[in-house]
Amino acid sequence: MSTGLYGAYGGRYVPETLIPALEELEAGWRALGEDFHQELAELQRTYIGRPTPIYETVRFAPEGKRILLKREDLCHTGAHKINNAVGQALLAQRLGKRRIVAETGAGQHGVATATVCARFGVECVVYMGSEDMRRQAPNVERMKLLGAEVQPVEFGTRTLKEATSEAIRDWISNVETTYYLIGSVVGPHPYPELVRELQSVIGREAREQSLELGRLPDAVVACVGGGSNAIGIFAGFLDDTDVRLVGVEAEGAASLGSGRPGVLHGARSSLLADEDGQIADAHSISAGLDYPGVGPEHAHLRDTGRASYVTATDDEALAAFHRLAETEGIIPALESSHALARALDLDAELVLVCLSGRGDKDLAEVLAH
Amino acid sequence: MKTLVVYLMAGGETPALAEAAVEAGADIVEIGFPFSDPLADGPVIRRAAERALAEGMRTRACLECLVAVRERVTTPLIPMTYSSLLEAYGYERFADDARAAGATSLIVADLPAGERPDLRRIQLVAPTSTDERLRLAAGETDGWLYLVTVTGTTGARAELSPALAGLVERARAVTEAPLYAGFGISTPDHARAAAELADGVVVGSRAVEVAEEGPGALGEYVASLREALR
Numbered sequence: 001m002s003t004g005l006y007g008a009y010g011g012r013y014v015p016e017t018l019i020p021a022l023e024e025l026e027a028g029w030r031a032l033g034e035d036f037h038q039e040l041a042e043l044q045r046t047y048i049g050r051p052t053p054i055y056e057t058v059r060f061a062p063e064g065k066r067i068l069l070k071r072e073d074l075c076h077t078g079a080h081k082i083n084n085a086v087g088q089a090l091l092a093q094r095l096g097k098r099r100i101v102a103e104t105g106a107g108q109h110g111v112a113t114a115t116v117c118a119r120f121g122v123e124c125v126v127y128m129g130s131e132d133m134r135r136q137a138p139n140v141e142r143m144k145l146l147g148a149e150v151q152p153v154e155f156g157t158r159t160l161k162e163a164t165s166e167a168i169r170d171w172i173s174n175v176e177t178t179y180y181l182i183g184s185v186v187g188p189h190p191y192p193e194l195v196r197e198l199q200s201v202i203g204r205e206a207r208e209q210s211l212e213l214g215r216l217p218d219a220v221v222a223c224v225g226g227g228s229n230a231i232g233i234f235a236g237f238l239d240d241t242d243v244r245l246v247g248v249e250a251e252g253a254a255s256l257g258s259g260r261p262g263v264l265h266g267a268r269s270s271l272l273a274d275e276d277g278q279i280a281d282a283h284s285i286s287a288g289l290d291y292p293g294v295g296p297e298h299a300h301l302r303d304t305g306r307a308s309y310v311t312a313t314d315d316e317a318l319a320a321f322h323r324l325a326e327t328e329g330i331i332p333a334l335e336s337s338h339a340l341a342r343a344l345d346l347d348a349e350l351v352l353v354c355l356s357g358r359g360d361k362d363l364a365e366v367l368a369h
Numbered sequence: 370m371k372t373l374v375v376y377l378m379a380g381g382e383t384p385a386l387a388e389a390a391v392e393a394g395a396d397i398v399e400i401g402f403p404f405s406d407p408l409a410d411g412p413v414i415r416r417a418a419e420r421a422l423a424e425g426m427r428t429r430a431c432l433e434c435l436v437a438v439r440e441r442v443t444t445p446l447i448p449m450t451y452s453s454l455l456e457a458y459g460y461e462r463f464a465d466d467a468r469a470a471g472a473t474s475l476i477v478a479d480l481p482a483g484e485r486p487d488l489r490r491i492q493l494v495a496p497t498s499t500d501e502r503l504r505l506a507a508g509e510t511d512g513w514l515y516l517v518t519v520t521g522t523t524g525a526r527a528e529l530s531p532a533l534a535g536l537v538e539r540a541r542a543v544t545e546a547p548l549y550a551g552f553g554i555s556t557p558d559h560a561r562a563a564a565e566l567a568d569g570v571v572v573g574s575r576a577v578e579v580a581e582e583g584p585g586a587l588g589e590y591v592a593s594l595r596e597a598l599r
C-alpha cells in the first residue's frame with residue numbers, strides 16, 4: 001500500500017473500476033484553491049450556521065464537574081453531517097458531476113446530502129437499509145421532500161453496512177457521471193482525509209472557544225460510528241497532549257473496542273469480523289452507530305494511544321438522552337447520547353462533548369423503549 | 370482456440386459441477402470463496418455467496434473444496450475472493466495454502482494493481498482504467514489479464530458491452546499477455562462476439578445460476594458456450 005495510510009490502516013481496497021475515479025477525486029481535491037475555501041466559508045456561515053456555540057450545561061453535569069457541549073445539533077439539518085456534505089458538494093460541482101449518490105444510517109447524512117443536492121440543483125440518490133427506514137422514518141420523509149430518491153436496501157443486515165455497499169455498487173456502475181458523497185471518515189483514500197478536513201472545522205472552532213472560556217478542556221468526548229464527528233473535534237486538540245481524547249462506541253458496535261484488522265468498504269481498519277474475515281453484524285439502538293467498521297485514522301489513534309475508546313450501552317445512551325432533555329431543554333441525537341453517557345462518569349473536571357446532532361429523528365425509537 | 374473460463378461458487382456440489390464444466394469444454398475454473406460484503410458482485414453472485422456462507426463455506430472449507438475439485442480435474446483452478454479473507458488468513462499463507470490445495474493462481478476483486486504487489490495474482494482492468502494503469506496491471510499480472518467488459522458489477526447483461534473493443538485495443542498496445550473478457554457475458558452469442566476481440570471469455574453469474582440446476586444442466590450450458598467459441 002502506498003497511499004492514504006494511517007499507520008497500517010487505510011488504503012484503496014476497491015475494484016479497479018473505481019481507481020481512476022479515486023485518482024480524479026484526489027487530484028481535484030488537491031487542486032482546490034482560494035475560491036473553494038471562500039465559498040465553503042461563506043456557506044458555513046450563512047447556510048450551515050457556523051460557528052456553532054459552545055454551551056456549558058447548568059444542571060446536566062454532576063457535582064464537581066463541568067460539561068461543555070459543542071452544539072453541532074444547531075447546524076442546518078440538525079447534525080454535523082452537513083459540514084461534510086456542503087464541502088463535498090462544492091467539490092462534486094468542480095468535478096462536473098451532476099448526480100450524487102450517498103448511503104445513510106440514521107438518515108442525517110442522507111438528509112444533509114439531499115439538502116445540498118437541492119441547493120446545487122443536482123440529482124440525488126440515497127441508499128438506506130429498510131430497517132433504518134423503519135426506525136428513522138421522519139428522515140426518510142425529509143429526504144423525499146427535498147427531492148431525493150431514497151433506495152431501500154432489502155438484503156443482509158438492512159442497515160448502514162448494506163446501504164454503503166449498495167451506494168458503492170451504484171458508483172461502480174455510474175462512475176463517469178456520478179459523485180459518491182460518503183458520509184463519514186471511512187472508505188478508500190482519499191475519503192477519510194477529505195471528510196476529516198471538512199469536519200475539522202468543529203475542532204478548530206471548539207479549541208478557540210475553549211480558550212475564550214478560559215482554558216482547554218481536560219477531555220474531549222465524542223461518539224464514534226464511522227468516526228467523523230469524533231475526528232472533526234479531535235483534530236483541534238491532537239497536538240494538545242494534555243487533552244484526553246475519548247471516543248465512545250455503541251457497545252454492540254465496538255469496531256475499535258472489540259474489532260480486529262480487516263477490510264471493509266475500501267479500507268483496512270479495525271472491524272467487527274470473525275476469524276475468517278467475514279464481517280459481523282453490529283447492534284445498536286442508534287442507527288448512526290450501527291456499523292461494524294470505523295475510519296482508519298481512529299484505528300491508528302487507538303494503536304498509538306493518543307485517543308482512547310470506550311463503549312456505552314443502549315440503556316446508558318437512553319438515560320443520558322432523557323437526562324439532557326430534562327435538565328437542559330436540549331434533545332440530543334441517540335448517537336450523541338452515547339458520548340453524553342460517558343462524559344457523565346469520566347474522571348475529568350472539564351469535559352467537552354461533541355453534541356453531534358439533535359434527537360427529533362429519534363423520538364419514535366425512544367418512546368418505544 | 371479461444372479460452373473458456375467458468376466461475377463457480379465454492380460449495381458441496383462444486384467438485385461435481387467443476388467436473389461437468391470441464392468435460393463440456395471449460396479450460397479454466399474459477400472458484401469463488403464467498404465474502405459477506407462483495408462490492409464487485411451483482412445480485413446473483415451475492416446471493417450465491419450468502420448461501421455458501423450459510424452452509425459454512427469459510428476459508429478452510431473452501432480450501433478443502435479446492436482439493437476435492439483438483440482430484441477431479443486437471444485444468445487450471447483459480448480462487449476468486451476479497452481482501453478481507455486474506456487479511457484474516459494472512460496474505461502469504463493464503464497464497465501458499467491455496468497453491469498446495471491445487472490453485473494455479475488467485476484473483477482478489479478488491480485488490481487493484483499496485484496494492485500488495487508481492488502477492489502474485491491475476492489482475493483485473495476495466496474500461497475506466499487509464500493506459501498507465503493497464504501497463505501497471507499487465508506488468509504485475511500472473512499469466513493472463515482479466516478484462517472487465519463493463520463499468521459495473523458482475524451480472525448478466527442483455528448486450529455485450531460496447532466498451533470491450535476499445536479496452537482490448539488499449540490492452541494489446543501495452544501487453545502480450547492473453548486477454549480474457551468477463552462480467553456481463555452470459556449467452557453463446559456474447560461469448561462468440563467477445564472472443565472475436567479477446568483471447569477468451571469468463572462466464573460468471575449465468576454459470577452460477579445454471580449450476581443451481583445441477584451438473585447436467587451446467588454441462589449443457591458450458592457445451593453451448595464451447596460450441597460458440599470454436
Ligand SMILES: Cc1ncc(COP(=O)(O)O)c(C=O)c1O
Nearest residue numbers: 108225226227228229288335357
Ligand atoms: C447525530 C449523529 N452523530 C453521529 C453519527 C455517527 O457518525 P460519525 O461517527 O461519522 O460522526 C451520526 C450518523 O448518522 C449522526 O447522525
